[in-house]
Amino acid sequence: MVVDPKIDVYLTPYLILVHTFYYLGFKRNQNYYYLMYFAMGLGFITKGPIAMVIPSISIGGDILFRRDWRRLLEMKLFPGVLLAILPPLLWSIPLYLEFQTYGPYFFLWIQSFGRFYVKMYNQKFNPLFFIPIFLGLSEFLYFHFLGLYLIEL
8 A cells, every 4th residue: 555645736725725814714604514524525525534534634733823712613613524525425416316225325435545554556666666756857857957158149
């Protein structure tokens, strides 16, 4: 199994939206919190529960650091959680219609947690994987700086 700690390109826009709406909800209008929860739900569709875990840790850490417990009431947690659950539930309907119970099961369980216990993909760990990439990149950088040097002559 390959454990890759990089943030996924499909997850990043939703994390940006969540934190932007959190900031706007804090600074301007509390109704932005609803968009924050909805962005969490859309992120869940693309990458699973990590789209809810990362903002929960960062926003929870912010609230904990500031000790602003009233903000938890301002954030409208109960309707927000329902709004965050809504996109994955709505996405499960066409999955159920197409694949019966296996569609939502795969989406909600196997795709999110199954990679830790199910051998779904034939992934092999190769510690030398990035060496050819770095060598190719170093040649590109060499020619780039050589070109800049020749332009200055």
